Amino acid sequence: MGSVVDDGKKEALQEAHRSLLADLNPTVVFVLGGPGSGKGTQCANIVEHFGFTHLSAGDLLRAEIKSGSENGTMISDMIKEGKIVPSEVTIKLLERAMLENGNDKFLIDGFPRNEENRAAFEDVTKIGPSFVLYFDCSEEEMERRLLSRNQGREDDNIETIRKRFKVFQESSLPVIEYYNSKGKVRKIDAGRPIEEVYESVKAIFAPKDEKVNGHRHTLMECLILFWMKWCRVIAAIVTKISDPMSIETSQINCFANGDCFHRTYSNAHSPCFVGVATPVTTYAYRTTLSTEHQY
Numbered sequence: 001m002g003s004v005v006d007d008g009k010k011e012a013l014q015e016a017h018r019s020l021l022a023d024l025n026p027t028v029v030f031v032l033g034g035p036g037s038g039k040g041t042q043c044a045n046i047v048e049h050f051g052f053t054h055l056s057a058g059d060l061l062r063a064e065i066k067s068g069s070e071n072g073t074m075i076s077d078m079i080k081e082g083k084i085v086p087s088e089v090t091i092k093l094l095e096r097a098m099l100e101n102g103n104d105k106f107l108i109d110g111f112p113r114n115e116e117n118r119a120a121f122e123d124v125t126k127i128g129p130s131f132v133l134y135f136d137c138s139e140e141e142m143e144r145r146l147l148s149r150n151q152g153r154e155d156d157n158i159e160t161i162r163k164r165f166k167v168f169q170e171s172s173l174p175v176i177e178y179y180n181s182k183g184k185v186r187k188i189d190a191g192r193p194i195e196e197v198y199e200s201v202k203a204i205f206a207p208k209d210e211k212v213n214g215h216r217h218t219l220m221e222c223l224i225l226f227w228m229k230w231c232r233v234i235a236a237i238v239t240k241i242s243d244p245m246s247i248e249t250s251q252i253n254c255f256a257n258g259d260c261f262h263r264t265y266s267n268a269h270s271p272c273f274v275g276v277a278t279p280v281t282t283y284a285y286r287t288t289l290s291t292e293h294q295y
């Protein structure tokens with residue numbers, strides 16, 4: 001057990017780390033899905049093509065066990081039982097990894113696993129995710145994958161796998177539902193071959209107005225993209241957000257259809273404008289996002 005002075009120093013250091021991280025204000029994408037849904041596999045692809053750093057909460061916890069830390073035995077026992085380690089422990093590991101890495105774009109894989117993880121992370125770090133990538137896969141397929149993973153993981157046995165599925169259903173799905181209610185979930189059908197899954201992942205990370213696979217936009221697509229950019233600027237003015245490009249497409253749709261946009265624009269400008277804006281923007285929204293990307 002540490003002395004009161006040591007504990008005080010540790011706390012001060014922790015506070016200093018938190019304030020550094022808050023200053024860094026990194027972009028965070030939470031990567032969620034059942035055990036074996038392919039989170040780690042797809043994160044490796046995203047890292048390679050989109051410059052993110054991959055932080056797997058499970059890997060960090062396993063490294064902590066190996067390091068012989070004082071929490072090692074507790075973490076190991078919980079993982080063997082398929083249980084979720086207390087948030088305080090996992091969040092400290094994530095904070096340290098983000099700071100040590102120095103990048104400002106992180107894929108946080110396998111976190112938050114429950115409501116306690118979610119609330120504690122936002123409370124302590126003041127960082128909210130840009131969005132949540134959710135890999136949706138059947139239990140039969142996940143079980144098949146985990147039983148043939150062959151990475152020597154102690155929790156890849158049928159007994160622990162079943163417990164992990166139960167914890168995912170009971171504790172992790174509610175977190176995904178929470179973010180879905182905020183319009184932040186991008187759902188992927190993860191039951192397909194790796195390459196097909198990655199095609200869907202890529203569409204979420206690639207800027208929507210970028211030429212993909214040499215495809216040139218048609219005149220109609222150019223007009224729609226121009227319109228979307230313009231709507232972003234309007235939405236930014238209305239909400240006083242300084243960077244229009246940080247506004248997500250789904251938010252623009254809300255603006256176009258929602259009260260705020262209507263009231264602001266029908267008061268300040270021609271009502272005809274709103275009449276045109278709503279259907280065009282809604283059409284653009286539907287064209288830009290495939291239904292798969294909505295929860």
Ligand SMILES: Nc1ncnc2c1ncn2[C@@H]1O[C@H](COP(=O)(O)OP(=O)(O)OP(=O)(O)O)[C@@H](O)[C@H]1O
Nearest residue numbers: 034035036037038039040041145149192193194197
């Ligand atoms: N789309 C896929 N089709 C078939 N096998 C896959 C697919 N994606 C991943 N796998 C394989 O399934 C196993 C589990 O994948 P991965 O480790 O990426 O899952 P995970 O969601 O990160 O799991 P965990 O949460 O347990 O860490 C690996 O052996 C991987 O090679």
Ligand SMILES: Nc1ccn([C@H]2C[C@H](O)[C@@H](COP(=O)(O)O)O2)c(=O)n1
Nearest residue numbers: 057058059082083084085110111113
């Ligand atoms: N936020 C987290 C993430 C992981 N764990 C524990 C419990 C999991 O069963 C185990 C393995 O995680 P995975 O590599 O499958 O993502 O690690 C946790 O307690 N809290």
